[in-house]
Amino acid sequence: MPDDAASTASNLHDLSIAEAARLIERRQLSPVELTQAYLQRIEAYDAQLNAYLLVTADRALEAAHTAEAEISAGHCRGPMHGIPFALKDIYCAAGIRTTCHSRTRADYVPGFDATTVAKLYQGGAVLLGKLSTHEFAHGGPSFDLPWPAARNPWNLEHFTGGSSSGSGASVAAGLAPGALGSDTGGSIRNPAALCGLVGLKPTYGLVSRSGVYTNSFSYDHAGPMTWTVEDCAIMLQAIAGHDLKDPASASRAVPDYRAGLAEGVKDLRIGVLRHLYEQDVPVPAALKTALEQAYDVLRGLGATIEDVRIRPAADYHAVKITGAESELLAVHEPVLRQRLQDFGADFLGRVLGALLISGADYMQASRQRRVMIDEMAPLYDRYDVLLTAGPGPAARLDAWRTINFWQRNSVTTPFNVTGGPALVQCIGFTDDGLPLSMQVVGRPFAEAMVLRVAKAYEDATPWRRRRPVLNAGAAPLAAPPVPPPEKSDISGARRDEIATLCKRRGLSVPEPHFEQLCAAVPYVEEMVGHLGRSWKFTDEPASVFQFGG
Numbered sequence: 343m344p345d346d347a348a349s350t351a352s353n354l355h356d357l358s359i360a361e362a363a364r365l366i367e368r369r370q371l372s373p374v375e376l377t378q379a380y381l382q383r384i385e386a387y388d389a390q391l392n393a394y395l396l397v398t399a400d401r402a403l404e405a406a407h408t409a410e411a412e413i414s415a416g417h418c419r420g421p422m423h424g425i426p427f428a429l430k431d432i433y434c435a436a437g438i439r440t441t442c443h444s445r446t447r448a449d450y451v452p453g454f455d456a457t458t459v460a461k462l463y464q465g466g467a468v469l470l471g472k473l474s475t476h477e478f479a480h481g482g483p484s485f486d487l488p489w490p491a492a493r494n495p496w497n498l499e500h501f502t503g504g505s506s507s508g509s510g511a512s513v514a515a516g517l518a519p520g521a522l523g524s525d526t527g528g529s530i531r532n533p534a535a536l537c538g539l540v541g542l543k544p545t546y547g548l549v550s551r552s553g554v555y556t557n558s559f560s561y562d563h564a565g566p567m568t569w570t571v572e573d574c575a576i577m578l579q580a581i582a583g584h585d586l587k588d589p590a591s592a593s594r595a596v597p598d599y600r601a602g603l604a605e606g607v608k609d610l611r612i613g614v615l616r617h618l619y620e621q622d623v624p625v626p627a628a629l630k631t632a633l634e635q636a637y638d639v640l641r642g643l644g645a646t647i648e649d650v651r652i653r654p655a656a657d658y659h660a661v662k663i664t665g666a667e668s669e670l671l672a673v674h675e676p677v678l679r680q681r682l683q684d685f686g687a688d689f690l691g692r693v694l695g696a697l698l699i700s701g702a703d704y705m706q707a708s709r710q711r712r713v714m715i716d717e718m719a720p721l722y723d724r725y726d727v728l729l730t731a732g733p734g735p736a737a738r739l740d741a742w743r744t745i746n747f748w749q750r751n752s753v754t755t756p757f758n759v760t761g762g763p764a765l766v767q768c769i770g771f772t773d774d775g776l777p778l779s780m781q782v783v784g785r786p787f788a789e790a791m792v793l794r795v796a797k798a799y800e801d802a803t804p805w806r807r808r809r810p811v812l813n814a815g816a817a818p819l820a821a822p823p824v825p826p827p828e829k830s831d832i833s834g835a836r837r838d839e840i841a842t843l844c845k846r847r848g849l850s851v852p853e854p855h856f857e858q859l860c861a862a863v864p865y866v867e868e869m870v871g872h873l874g875r876s877w878k879f880t881d882e883p884a885s886v887f888q889f890g891g
Contacts, residue, residue, distance in 0.1 A: 354379035355516035356809065359573040362519065363421040366413060373413070373424030377406035377468050380426050384470070384517050390498060390816045392490040393511040395431050396439055397471040402426065405468040412466065421576045423466030428518040430506050431472040432479050432555040433564075435459050442555050443475045445488045445684050446677055456553025457588065458522060458564055458581040465580045470518055473508030477689040479524050479557045480505060480670060482742045484686035485821045493739065494537060495810035496776055498819055500736040503532035509567045510537035514810055520568040520577050526557045527662055528733065528754030530565050531766040531781065535732035538768040538777030538805075540574045540796065541567045543754075545786045546761040547592035549578075550585035556673050558666035559590075560708075560885065561758050570806060571767065571797040575599040578789060594787065602790050603797045608644030610726040610795065615652060615783075619731035622655035623753045629731055632770040632778045637729070639802050640795070650721060650728070653714065658756040660872040661714065663748075664699055664707035671696035679848045682855075687824055691744035691858040694851065697843055698866045706873045708883030711759055713874075715884065718760050722785035727795050732766040732779030740822035744858060748865035753781065762786040767796050768805045830860035 365371035409424035434452035483491040492507035495515035506523030510533025525543040534541020566577035757764035
């Protein structure tokens with residue numbers, strides 16, 4: 343193919359998916375050249391970022407050659423044809439190692455593709471490799487796993503956010519133009535926010551979970567992470583749709599997500615969930631200032647903006663953690679009985695806390711979730727989208743402590759509970775260059791509106807022109823030490839009860855992990871105590887199912 347792409351971008355890795363797709367379709371850019379550019383950049387920079395667990399270079403070049411031949415013959419499959427992408431390493435791809443960043447799956451090679459992966463292949467996309475995550479898409483950065491934790495390209499001493507950590511680092515650093523992540527309580531939006539990307543948690547059921555390793559059946563979402571809003575729409579288009587292999591999959595038509603991107607926000611009504619970040623989960627002053635400036639931009643584009651409230655973040659935290667951690671323990675308990683010491687300390691510091699959650703707690707959380715979902719209907723009727731803070735800015739990588747998970751509420755979790763789409767995008771930077779972000783939240787299956795609002799803001803601001811600066815050949819940084827377990831202050835009798843509970847479940851828990859579990863006890867008890875306890879027998883849980891047809 344002829345090549346004049348250099349006149350369009352100084353570096354191929356700076357091209358958006360949309361820009362590269364247009365050049366490829368016009369035969370002005372070769373998929374092979376584009377793929378080679380990314381593979382060379384991965385080789386040059388990934389040793390300092392730890393974004394990739396496995397680079398599939400030979401497969402990528404073979405797929406790129408195939409794409410180039412098809413496009414040269416006049417058979418372009420769409421905007422992802424010939425476009426490289428990467429996968430969080432919980433997505434199964436046939437014949438490619440899928441580890442979930444855990445030594446317990448270090449040698450697993452699936453014989454099938456996740457539905458999302460198959461859809462991207464069908465669109466002609468080119469897989470570059472598998473990306474770092476937190477162990478089984480859960481936990482914080484863990485420094486006792488077989489592979490190192492990913493680092494933030496904006497400052498290598500800082501956290502990427504998780505659990506789609508490699509997805510965030512790779513796209514921000516130009517090691518992939520787009521990646522798939524997963525979001526159970528914020529795991530797409532956290533790294534997208536901290537790494538300065540666009541990250542979308544789609545509506546529950548819009549994108550298939552089949553072939554994506556389970557964190558929580560009730561809360562898992564699969565979705566795209568990209569540099570621009572249009573790229574996010576392109577990737578979502580490629581992976582959305584009903585899948586008979588996913589029992590939670592929604593059977594409904596998929597719209598054209600790019601069709602309305604340019605319609606702007608004039609006359610839209612936008613609600614601001616200010617209390618989430620001013621009272622419930624306080625954020626730094628720099629982020630508050632950036633949010634106010636973002637609201638001013640949208641007002642200037644013609645939107646009507648007013649404050650609105652939902653429940654306190656702690657209510658959603660209690661429901662989500664109670665339900666999701668219970669499901670996580672159910673997924674992993676058989677292996678925990680056999681290989682507990684092969685898991686990382688941070689993962690164990692979370693999953694073992696679910697031993698303290700009862701079946702009644704789980705059911706009350708599910709009942710409360712249904713109420714919370716129903717409570718959103720009047721807001722969806724009144725507002726086109728809701729806005730609030732995204733996570734961040736990124737903390738230092740060595741500042742993470744497992745107990746934070748049990749202690750802190752989240753600005754992302756409410757929208758896993760309510761299930762509709764939630765997108766984060768960059769709205770500026772701190773004085774020391776770390777990204778700041780905003781969430782755009784919509785009614786279920788209103789991804790097109792969420793993307794439209796985000797695109798209007800993106801087009802009116804300069805943030806997509808700023809990229810992290812990396813130094814080729816920089817020496818990899820040493821991993822921080824594994825933090826010691828927190829000290830617990832529960833009684834000896836309570837410790838004995840917990841030891842008995844572990845024994846009854848067939849779990850042999852070494853002392854450091856047992857100490858960490860005991861330290862979590864007051865926070866778990868406070869959390870489940872936050873759930874409603876007065877219910878009518880007619881109050882149904884969110885897990886009640888319907889037969890199809």
